Structures are given as structure tokens and as C-alpha cells.
Amino acid sequence: MGVIKGLLVVVSSGLLFLSLLSMTFFLVSSSSLKYENLQESASSVVIGFLEDTNVTSVIDENYYIIQRYCNISNDTSTYVFKEGNYTFEISCDSVAQGKNAMIEEGINSIISKIYYTEYDCSFFNCLKQSPFFLISEKAYNYLDAKFYFFLLTSFLLIVALFIFTEKKSNTFIVAGILTIIPALLFIKIDSVLAVFSDKMLFRILGIFFSESFAVSTTILVAGIVLLVLGVIFKVFKIGFKIQEIISKFKKPETPKPEQKSGKKRKRR
DSSP states (O other): OHHHHHHHHHHHHHHHHHHHHHHHHHHHHHHHTSHHHHHHHHHHHHHHHOTTOOHHHHHHHHHHHHHHHHHHSOTTOEEEEEETTEEEEEEHHHHTTOHHHHHHHHHHHHHHHHHTOOOOSOHHHHHHHOGGGGGSHHHHHHHHHHHHHHHHHHHHHHHHHHHHOSSTHHHHHHHHHHHHHHHHHHTTHHHHHHHTTTSHHHHHHHHHTTTHHHHHHHHHHHHHHHHHHHHHHHHTTHHHHHHHHHHHHSOOOOOOOOOOOSOOOOOO
16 A cells, blocks of 8 residues: 555656646746736847838838827827838827837837737647737737646645645645746746847747746745745644544544354253
8 A cells, every 4th residue: 555655646746746847837928928028028029020111210211290290180199100011000199209119119009919919710720820829818818728727737736645645744845846946947047048039039939938037936935935834844743733633534443343262151
């Protein structure tokens, strides 16, 4: 029985590590694809994709026309122009702030349209249709759902590990260590990708890991808390008390009736 329990502990620990690794990846990528976070990281990538559109030159050429338009109309108006296959929207409020603000808003308007484009296809089919799908709301929802799936899976595996482990305090120590490892793997990945930012592929990957430091730090803290709890339980023998409580719920074994020895006396 002890060998079987030991094997179950090893299997549960291995599956828990893979689940926590997947959970960390999907939390990092989904957090990075939130629209407010995406706006900051996707601008350079979108500009790289729009090679046929020189936004800066277009705004330079039409700057005084746009200014005149905003002077004639009110401050709440939006100047819309099309260049190549893309439509840019620039508010008169950003026109008052200068060319850099106009360029930034023009790019953000494209990002907004790309992000909220509706796709009627599965994740991988959409990916085949357009590389822009990777920075869409549908991609975010897909990755976010995967995070919650692996979060639930990790919780169930920790419960299984708790059941199979003899010393219950070890469950928190093992879970803490297995949570810390993926956090350390992802915590600096955005900095590594930034070194290769001149390559388009690494810039695209950088979008998915732009929040890696913040998310990994949170997961790292959670792992340390689990580890500390396990050490505290071990030191104060709380694990043994939990084992005693569990054993009370187990059905007591009914003793077998003893057989009487000796022969029966014959009646006279």
C-alpha cells in the first residue's frame, strides 16, 4: 500500500508542476493581452506590420489641413483619413498636443480596431487567417479561459497530493516549491526578449510576455507563502493533528470474534 501511495504522490507532483507551468504561462499571456496593457506593447509591432503605410509622413503632409479642420469644427470632432488598407482616427484634442500625440493616437485607433475585430472561427483557424488575431479580444478570452482551467486543475491536484501524502505538511512545501519554479522561469523572460527587439518575431513574442514580471512576482509570492506555511506546519507538528482528525472519520475495524478452545464437556 505504501508503494502505491508513493507512486501516486510522484505522479500527482509531476502533473501539478506541468499544470502550474501552464497556469503561469496562460496568466502571463492573458494579462499581457488585456487591452490597456496591449496598447503600450503592441504599437511597435503594429507599425512593423503596416510597412505599406507611413503614418508619420501622412500626418506631416496633412498636419495643417488637420489643424484647419479642427479649428473650424469643435474640439470633440475626430479627423478620419485612410492610407493603404487602414483607416486612422485622430481626435482634435490630440491635434492640439502636437504631431507625436497624433501619431500615437493614429496607431492606437488601428490597435483598437484590430483588437475588437469579430472572428467566427476556432483559435487555430483564426490564427491561419490573420496574424493580427494574436492581438485580438478573442485570443485574450481563449488564453484567459485556459488560465482558469489550469488554476482549477492545480487546485484539484494539490488536494490529491494532500490525500496521498503521509505527512500533510509536506503538501504545502511541495506545492510551494512547484509554484516558485514556473514563476522564476517567467519572471525575466520579457527582458530577454527585449534584447532581440530588432527581430519582428521577438517583438511579437514580447507582446505575450509584457506583463511577465508583474504576474510572475505575484505567483512567486504565493509560492513562498505556501512554502512558509508548510515549514510552520512541520515545525509545530500541525500535520500530525490533521492526520489525527482524518483518522477519526475512518471506520474502526470490527474485531473478529475469538474462537473458544477446548472440548465441550459431556453431560452425565
